Amino acid sequence: MEMQSDLYRRYMNGHANAVNAAFANRFFIGLAAVEAVARALGREVEHRLVYDAPHNTVWESGDIVRHRKGACPARGSGAMASSPYEWHGEPVILPGSMGDGTWLLAGCGSTDFLESAAHGAGRKLSRQEARSKTNISAGLRVIGPVDPQSPTLRGRQDIVAEIQARLKEEAPAAYKPIDSVVRPMAEAGMVTKVAKITPMITVKG
Structure with a gap:
């Protein structure tokens, strides 16, 4: 793909939009964490963005293009x-x-x-390998909006199984x-x- 081509510029514009959307997503996750801490403490919490470091991006520098994955x-x-x-x-x-x-x-x-x-x-283990382990997520204390023990989910073992599988994927041992x-x-x-x-x-x- 030639850097001077219309296709390249359209690709880079789309890439920039995706990077901006990802930044906004991280920013709002951070705000949600601040809000949760403020609620737990019963007071406002001072906060500010110190630094942001994305890791799946394309960087232009003169005639050099670096894809950092x-x-x-x-x-x-x-x-x-x-x-x-x-x-x-x-x-x-x-x-x-x-x-x-x-x-x-x-x-x-x-x-x-x-x-x-x-x-x-x-990763030490692929996501599929981590999912196949029995006790890899043991010891994790998870607090979230979805309670696998709730009456609503007791009849939906497929959802519970997926939640547990996702936890295994992100377990420290993986x-x-x-x-x-x-x-x-x-x-x-x-x-x-x-x-x-x-x-x-x-x-x-």
């Missing part, structure tokens, strides 16, 4: 001039599973890796340990470590 930009400090990150490198947020931590990293701008970095721990992913990235000069944070609650949406 499951990856995000990781430019070094030199490329971040006149931004809050000009002395540190581009922020890279690398989330783990529901039961693991999330690493905050700074990009090193390595051309060996196309100024990119992983944007997740990555993903690689986050530290085992970050370590080689840092050693290879892709990123530098900044901080590891541990979630108290995870919102899946």
